[in-house]
Amino acid sequence: MQNAHSVDTLIEARWIVPIEPANTVLHDHSIAIDGGRIVAILPTSEARQRFVARNYHRLSDHVLMPGLVNLHTHAAMTLLRGYADDLPLMEWLKGHIWPAEAKHVSTDFVRDGARIACAEMLKGGTTCFNDMYFFPEAVAEAAVDCGIRAAIGMIVIDFPTAYASDPDDYLNKGLAMRDRMNDEPLLSFTLAPHAPYTVSNATFEKVITYASQLDLPIHVHLHETADEITQSLAQYQQRPLARLHQLGLTGPNLIAVHAVHLNDDEQALLAQHGSHIAHCPASNLKLASGFAPVASMLAHGLNVGIGTDGTASNNKLDMFSEMRLAALLAKGVAHDAAALPAHIALQMATLNGARALGLDQHIGSLLPGKCADLIAVDLAQLNTLPCFDPISTLAYSAGRDQVSHVWVNGELRVDNHQFTALDERTLKITANVWQSRIQPSN
Template sequence: MTVVDTLIHARWIIPVEPESVTYEHHTLVIDGGRIIDLLPTELAKQKYQGTTTENLENHALLPGLINSHTHAAMTLMRGIADDLQLIDWLQNHIWPLEQKWMSEAFVKDGTDLAIAEMILGGTTCFNDMYFFPEITAAQAIHHGIRASVGLIVIDFPTVWAENSEAYIEKGLALHDQLRHHPLITTPFAPHAPYTVSDEPLQKIKTLVDELELPIHMHVHETLHEIEQELEKTGQRPLQRLHELGLIDPSFIAVHMTQLTDDEIARYAESGAHIVHCPESNLKLASGFCPVAKCIAAGINVALGTDGAASNNDLDMFGEMRTAALLGKAVAGDASAIPAMTALRMATINGAKALGLDNEIGSLSIGKAADVIAIDLSHLETQPLYCPISQIVYAASRQQVTDVWVAGKRLLKQRRLTTVNIDELRMKIAEWQERLAN
């Protein structure tokens, strides 16, 4: 009998790959932080002995959810400027608060809050874009969560950097520091076409080609953005990005609520990715990403929450449900975004967008053991005919009981193992008092 680190015996295992498969009474075998086997429980008991063994008789195991677009530190501004249009929200509320309060401490405490919320909700990897990315990375490492930490670039000065050249230099230094870390990757993250000019974008393109990094960028988020660019240059933003050579398989466009059929076709040909943020788009009235059309064209569409300042949560279960329901309404077709498609958007599609699909996104032998367990015995998920549909349409993030990242347990029976909740509550209360005055 082979001794391994962890055996998880579960009522259901939904590996995501193969698609639409659910294994009943199976066991996930974890050793050295990786999945080494997935087999019927009776066979697993004969073949393996676990240093730790979990019997989850009412649970479904899934790959950890991947939140493909976040501004983690902005969780400190949750609910501070609600029910406003994007430009008003940004220019008159969020940016002034950031100018006043942005600091390493702000990013540290906001990121800690975001990480705690994400782990509790079954997210094991997040793709972030914010200032002081070195702090975000440090807190992700401290808590053991996987993170794609964006090397933000913007034209105007902030407390973190004085100009686009300084952003790029500091980003490169952070990339060099973290390039071998097993939990952290560092895509470039130019903020948006309207905040980053051609010269830094051209430099970023040269660097990502050399370093083989993704680019993570807000694109076509609102009609106002399109109109502004047309008035300024006579081009739609996507056209400009195509001409700069940015749109290729390493490019991740977030939001994409304003797309023509021709733009969808050309974007599909490029092999670039989209991150859909349905709840943030709805709350800011930014528009509707035509997800069904994009998927039909062959575009890889992942899922993100955006920041909690505009959502107002980091709940990937909510995003899956909203993406599925909204996608049907926008397409006028009840079959447009099935439950399995929504689940793939929150797992393997996110991994593909981040260039991590060989490592995470499915419960496949050889991949990192990023795993979550969902208790489906709750009355709210009974009766149960199809676990996949139940998870997308009925389950809540409060039903996530256990979370592992690279085999390390970050949530044990709803208890966070790396977060001091009392200490975190005190820090958040202090920030609330500061930001409210």
């Protein structure tokens, strides 16, 4: 051991699923981490000779994989979990969610809701999320406090809220927030115009200009429901995507959320321009929005990541169940059992989401030099035994409760199922306090 290199952390595991190369399982390998980055991935027998670590983890029944990337959520809406269930989208929004938000949403609401969401995501193996909501600085502060990576959406919408008075106010506040927090290592930023039915052409044009100048992703709900398309045809004589394409929105920085109602030509158009899809299968089902043609999207060459949406329309931030549902639905819609194999489902929940956010050089797979965002999943439970193929087991059998350890940027955030820094009891009290405030408005 005289020539051993000193590192911060050495993790030994029964399996490693690095995502890159695709469909790869490494047996009895270890990951060395130093300075927040992966230094090496190598057989455990070699790792013991090559490295001496300040922190050792020997996980003999576990698989290591990249942290999950939740490509679309509204974290603060955790405080509205189950508030108005079993309703179609526009009735849900106009009759319940928007009035509740008008009454309750504030910096405190957003910060508290986002902290609860960050904790739920971390404990379930999500290490990065892409958010869209009001008071985005409060979401950013919650993410930093919780030690989770976040892409913070600078929301833009054409009507006034407690957060901003008009589109210029939304943009100015969002950009000022980005300037203040741009040096935070766990944060990145997107421009987040809400949807074609809440954002005007003039506002979209401003968003496109800023996105081009600052090289930012554009995160927008698009083609979520059939009604959205019907309304667009009536108002603009165009389907929403055609309108946005004419404005110049399609490109490699576009993240189209939901994209349930895309025809073949529209899928080809988005693929041609290198755009990305945030697929939210549980939310699409719960709001009866429809079945996204995911197998067809993949066949067109589209990069498709997975999101949970907010807990008000899901009702949980569980990327394991989302990944399984995405794979099964794709097979059923395509009438093809091979339409979305397990290793592609894992890639959608990790690397594809990172790629959509422009973060794939840093996260989404386990490679030397990348940030050490990774999770350990215990596969020695009855529901994951026997384990013939760890990739298949992760995609179809494992649950978020089997995530035992979570590292973000090399920092251990969940250790043997317990938070290392967050106080779960305090978070539960916070949730109950907000429930008592919101409940009388039902």
